[in-house]
Amino acid sequence: MTTPPADARSLLAGLIEQAIAGIVPAGATASIQLERPKQAQHGDFACNIAMQLAKPLRNNPRAIAQQIIAALPVSPDLEKAEIAGAGFINLFLTNSYKQRVVSRVLAAGEAYGCGSLGAGRRIQVEFVSANPTGPLHVGHGRGAAYGASLAAILAAAGFDVQREFYVNDAGRQMDILMVSVWMRYLEAAEIAVSFPPNGYQGEYVRQRAAELRAAAGTSLEREAATVERDLPQAQGDESDAELETLHENRMDGLIVNMKALLGSAFQDAYARVLERQLDECRDVLERFGVTFDRWFSEQSLYSDGKVAATLDRLQAAGHLYKKDGALWFRSTDFGDDKDRVVRRDNGLYTYFASDIAYHADKLDRGFTEIIDVWGADHHGYIPRVKAAITALGGDAAKLTVPLIQLVALFRNGEPVRMGKRSGNFVTLEELYGDVGVDAARFFYVLRKSDQHFDFDLDLAKSQSNDNPVYYIQYAHARVCSVLAQWGGDAASLRMADPTPLQSAHEAVLLKRLMEYPEVIEGAARDLAPHNLAFFLKEFAGEFHSYYNAERFLLEDEPLTRARLALALAVRQVLKNGLALLGVGAPEKM
Secondary structure (H helix, E strand, C coil): CCCCCCCHHHHHHHHHHHHHCCCCCCCCCCCCCEECCCCHHHCCEEECHHHHCHHHHCCCHHHHHHHHHHHCCCCCCEEEEEEECCCEEEEEECHHHHHCHHHHHHHHHHHCCCCCCCCCCEEEEECCCCCCCCCCEHHHHHHHHHHHHHHHHHHHCCCEEEEEEEECCCCHHHHHHHHHHHHHHHHHCCCCCCCCCCCCCCHHHHHHHHHHHHHHCCCCCCCHHHHCCCCCCCCCCCCHHHHHHHHHHHHHHHHHHHHHHHCCHHHHHHHHHHHHHHHHHHHHHHHCCCCCCEEEEHHHHHHCCHHHHHHHHHHHCCCEEEECCEEEECHHHHCCCCCEEEECCCCCECHHHHHHHHHHHHHHCCCCEEEECEEHHHHHHHHHHHHHHHHCCCCHHHEECCEECCEEEEECCEECCCCCCCCCCCEHHHHHHHHCHHHHHHHHHCCCCCCCEEEEHHHHHCCCCCCHHHHHHHHHHHHHHHHHHHCCCHHHHHHCCCCCCCCHHHHHHHHHHHHHHHHHHHHHHHCCHHHHHHHHHHHHHHHHHHHHHCCCCCCCHHHHHHHHHHHHHHHHHHHHHHHHCCCCCCCCC
16 A cells, blocks of 8 residues: 655645546546635635546536546545536545644654755856945845745755856946045045045945055055046036036046056955955845855956857857947847847947856856846846847746845835945845844845835834734744743654644644645745745734634643644744745744
8 A cells, every 4th residue: 555645735636637547538638736725615625627628528517527526536635525616626635634734744844845846956046146336235135035035945845056146346337446445545645536426435435445555555546647637627517417428438537547557456456345345245145144155256257258259159150240340239139129239349348248158157057947136127138138048049938037126114104214334325234233134034025026115114123913024933932932831842742643633723724734835836936935925924823813712731631732743833834934034933032
């Protein structure tokens, strides 16, 4: 006799498969789909197989459903099956099957909820990938929380996940950061240079400048006249647009002068500033509970010749052409709305050129699926990257791009700015320093990632049932308190008989325990950590209702042990789910 599968879907699908074996005509196809009904009276699962078979069998779905029910094998785990509506089959599991979920949770422990959806397939999640030109802000925090939670959920669902941060350490923005740091370095030496209005602001720039002076001493000092040589000057009658262009031209001139005046010392200074920026970024993220398997340097794509080699591949395939001195990619041939420049008329590559090379490198690394977590403002960038993947002979369907919408902070119902050290934005470090890492991580994933998010700082810090993360953690702590009052060996509860669990509250909790692996699988399939957050919030609420309605420590020893085992299973699922979202599970509140 074979052991029935522990997973209810597999169990019921197996029974239905046996039932329809003699019903489905040769050549007909039908997939067994099981859904959980919204109302408990409609059973534990509903199946629409009869309606799928109506056409090939040329029969009424309800009549087919009756045939299937009659052919269902006898199972000690299936209480009954009923026909509903146009031909749905509602399936009811036995109480004993549902009660056994407690022992399954306790036996699996931290592994409960982990599944085989991914089947070991290699998947890459690239997220945050902020320019290392300033502190991470609250927008980056939402991408970090989403990406880290998604990666953890995918790993729990059986994928081989690589977490990657793409470091934009090449191009003009890094040059502007270096100009900004150098200007502050010169100012500290009382060299009268004019700080560019379009340079990077904030105390962190002065800090980088001080570190540079500590390392290089006075060796990077140059006279103000040489620093600002040949820069365009404002005449005082420029329009706003003309002034903005002038500032950009002055910045370009400063970049040229800086590199010429510093010579070989520039690369040493650049490497030092970049290293400090990345160290600070890593530190802020690690304290936020976010780590990466690889930090991939954009600059390496150039130094390793991958940008040039990738464009050569596109050129050989006839996907590039020259126009007005620039090199263009025929992205319209692959669904983009216009062709894109990959090398400007001055010979410099565009950011898109390195993005093409980066995704070519991802494809070469053999990932089954590539997930790029981008800000919502990059929505229009998706078609051109997919076009490049197709042009390179890859499968554009491998690339999925979840978008992260903006975050607005509120305190006392009013918008908040806390930019103590960042100039004009709120840093991620300031946010979780204010509300705590647990609250920040949970609040970020409580809403669907592509929806705008208003972050209520007062709610995140409150110790009330209105605060979802507090509410969930309090449920976990309550179980710990009950077990402490009991004082017995929690490990012994794995052998507790669950038969006494008969109340309505217990039935709800048993159902939720059974659903948890399905929630993980669904969140992985839909790339939706918020589904898990919603589940945990509702699950905690159901346990609080149970806690308020029933006693756990009774004279009835079998009932006491059964309820304690159920509570222990609830605690395990809460802890497992919170861990996937990067949130702690305290034993005391």
